Amino acid sequence: MFHVPLAAFENGFSEWIENRVRRIDVYVQQTAAAAQRVPHANETRIPPPPSLPESSTPEAVAQALRKRIAAQPRDFEAHFQLGLILSKNTEDNEAIKHLKIARDLLPEYAGDPNPRQVLADLYLARGDETAMLQELEALARYQQHAFEACYTLAKAYLRRENVTKAIYYLERAVAVDPYRPDVHRLLATAAYEMADYEKAIRGYQALTALDVTDPVRAHTDLAQAYLAGGRPMEAKRAALLALETAPTFKLAQTILLDSLAAENIAR
Numbered sequence: 001m002f003h004v005p006l007a008a009f010e011n012g013f014s015e016w017i018e019n020r021v022r023r024i025d026v027y028v029q030q031t032a033a034a035a036q037r038v039p040h041a042n043e044t045r046i047p048p049p050p051s052l053p054e055s056s057t058p059e060a061v062a063q064a065l066r067k068r069i070a071a072q073p074r075d076f077e078a079h080f081q082l083g084l085i086l087s088k089n090t091e092d093n094e095a096i097k098h099l100k101i102a103r104d105l106l107p108e109y110a111g112d113p114n115p116r117q118v119l120a121d122l123y124l125a126r127g128d129e130t131a132m133l134q135e136l137e138a139l140a141r142y143q144q145h146a147f148e149a150c151y152t153l154a155k156a157y158l159r160r161e162n163v164t165k166a167i168y169y170l171e172r173a174v175a176v177d178p179y180r181p182d183v184h185r186l187l188a189t190a191a192y193e194m195a196d197y198e199k200a201i202r203g204y205q206a207l208t209a210l211d212v213t214d215p216v217r218a219h220t221d222l223a224q225a226y227l228a229g230g231r232p233m234e235a236k237r238a239a240l241l242a243l244e245t246a247p248t249f250k251l252a253q254t255i256l257l258d259s260l261a262a263e264n265i266a267r
Helices: 006-024 030-036 058-071 076-086 093-105 115-125 129-142 147-159 163-176 181-193 197-210 215-228 232-245 250-266
Strands: none
Touching: 058 076, 076 093, 076 115, 093 115, 115 129, 115 147, 129 147, 147 163, 147 181, 163 181, 181 197, 181 215, 197 215, 215 232, 215 250, 232 250
C-alpha cells in the first residue's frame, strides 16, 4: 500500500515521533503521565494522587503552582492552571503572562478550556479587540470544532465591515453546529450583502426549516433572495407562503408583485 517495507515505515514513524517530542519539549508531571497510560488487560487502574490538594484555597493552589513552575519552567499544566486562577481578575497581568507561556509551550493545543480562549476573554474584557481576534483566529486554526471562537470572530468582522472574513467564520460555525438560526441568519444576510445570492438562498432555506418563531420573516427573506438571484418563480412561492400567515405584510406583497412582473418579462 505504501510501497515501503513495514520495518522501514515503522523506523521512519518512530523517528518522526521522536523529532516531534523533541521539538515540543514540554515538561509533563509524572502523575499526569501515569494517568494517561492505558492499563494492561489484567491491570487495575489506580488513580494518581492529585498534584494539588483539592481543599486548598485559590491562593494556596496558586502558590503551589508557582513552586512547580520554579522547579520546571516548561510545565504547561502549571502555567495554564495558574493563568486560569489569576484570570478571575481581568486586570491581573500575571494571568496573561502565564497563559501566554502555556500557549507558546503548546501552540497547537486544541483542548477545552484553552489558553488562547482564556486570553481572548481577558483581552475582550480589557477592550483590546485586535488582540482578541489574533488569539481566536489562532485557536480556530488548531481547533476545528471551535464554534464559539468562529462565531465571535464572525460578529467582530461584521462590525469591522470585513464581510468576506465574517462569511468564512460563519460557514465554519455552521459546519460545527448547523441548528443555530442566529448563525444562519447572519450568514444569509452577509451573503446577500455581498450579492452571493445562492449562498444567501441556502441560508434562508435553512431558516425556514429552523426558525419557527418568525416564519413570515424567514419566507420573506428567502423570497427576496430568490428574486435578487434571478429566480422569480421560487420567489413567488416563498412570498405566498409568507402571505398565508400574514396577508397584509407589505414587503411580502411587494416581492410577490415584483416576482410576477419578472416572470412576465422572462416569458
